[in-house]
Amino acid sequence: MADIDYIKENRLEDTGFAHTIQLIGGKYKMQTLYALRLNHTPLRYNALKRLLTPISFKMLTNTLQELEVAGLVYREVFPQVPPKVEYSLTSLGESLIPVMDEICTWGEQHQHSNG
Amino acid sequence: MADIDYIKENRLEDTGFAHTIQLIGGKYKMQTLYALRLNHTPLRYNALKRLLTPISFKMLTNTLQELEVAGLVYREVFPQVPPKVEYSLTSLGESLIPVMDEICTWGEQHQHSNG
DNA sequence: AGTAATACTCTCCTTTGGGTTAGTAGCGCA
DNA sequence: TGCGCTACTAACCCAAAGGAGAGTATTACT
Numbered sequence: 001m002a003d004i005d006y007i008k009e010n011r012l013e014d015t016g017f018a019h020t021i022q023l024i025g026g027k028y029k030m031q032t033l034y035a036l037r038l039n040h041t042p043l044r045y046n047a048l049k050r051l052l053t054p055i056s057f058k059m060l061t062n063t064l065q066e067l068e069v070a071g072l073v074y075r076e077v078f079p080q081v082p083p084k085v086e087y088s089l090t091s092l093g094e095s096l097i098p099v100m101d102e103i104c105t106w107g108e109q110h111q112h113s114n115g
Numbered sequence: 116m117a118d119i120d121y122i123k124e125n126r127l128e129d130t131g132f133a134h135t136i137q138l139i140g141g142k143y144k145m146q147t148l149y150a151l152r153l154n155h156t157p158l159r160y161n162a163l164k165r166l167l168t169p170i171s172f173k174m175l176t177n178t179l180q181e182l183e184v185a186g187l188v189y190r191e192v193f194p195q196v197p198p199k200v201e202y203s204l205t206s207l208g209e210s211l212i213p214v215m216d217e218i219c220t221w222g223e224q225h226q227h228s229n230g
Numbered sequence: 231a232g233t234a235a236t237a238c239t240c241t242c243c244t245t246t247g248g249g250t251t252a253g254t255a256g257c258g259c260a
Numbered sequence: 261t262g263c264g265c266t267a268c269t270a271a272c273c274c275a276a277a278g279g280a281g282a283g284t285a286t287t288a289c290t
Contacts, residue, residue, distance in 0.1 A: 234289085239282100250273080252269100256266100
């Protein structure tokens with residue numbers, strides 16, 4: 001089923017595929033999501049940065065903001081000094097994990113079969 | 116299980132996810148694949164161009180070459196004048212359709228759930 | 231007084247993806 | 261004779277994605 005109409009409508013932007021890829025298609029989007037589901041434990045900014053090395057501050061901030069806006073991660077600020085911010089997966093974010101797993105699985109099964 | 120090790124290995128490039136996205140992540144990659152599976156009929160270059168409007172020559176050629184190198188589409192040249200080239204899905208290309216369908220389905224189910 | 235720690239923000243630079251336009255070869259048709 | 265059809269290729273350009281490095285506020289510790 002999925003998308004066939006897009007071919008005559010010429011609007012890939014409105015497609016479910018485009019929506020999904022926009023959410024997880026960035027360079028570190030999926031890595032971030034996977035890191036957050038590792039232990040079902042919220043992670044702090046610098047902990048994430050260490051896990052996602054060699055990500056830059058800019059990219060980590062961008063990535064987290066976009067994931068938060070998309071409703072995939074939850075951001076909790078603890079008003080203390082030095083600052084503390086924890087990130088965790090929302091249920092929507094968790095619902096994406098199986099989809100990403102399938103993409104990974106297909107890729108793993110086929111990435112060494114040619115080339 | 117998919118990919119968890121990538122986090123400590125810091126090499127997203129070797130991940131199945133990255134491999135899959137590289138194949139279908141371009142602007143017209145998935146559209147092209149879907150177009151080719153429409154009727155299980157091979158399509159000629161200009162027919163594809165019409166279907167994928169407003170794609171440019173450059174992008175269509177790029178897309179088809181990359182899909183061919185990836186083993187997802189089959190390219191058959193008929194040595195005649197004017198030239199005739201037909202493109203069709205390989206079985207590997209067809210095996211990707213269900214994965215793309217899932218990505219589309221998730222996207223369609225969730226793209227209107229938050230503003 | 232100076233340094234470390236946290237979670238950022240800001241600016242500048244390079245790389246990549248994609249767009250636009252023009253050109254190629256050989257034949258049929260007017 | 262010259263235009264159109266086919267399936268391209270090559271050149272140049274722009275915008276967005278991503279990378280590198282410095283700067284910010286507040287407090288505790290030495």
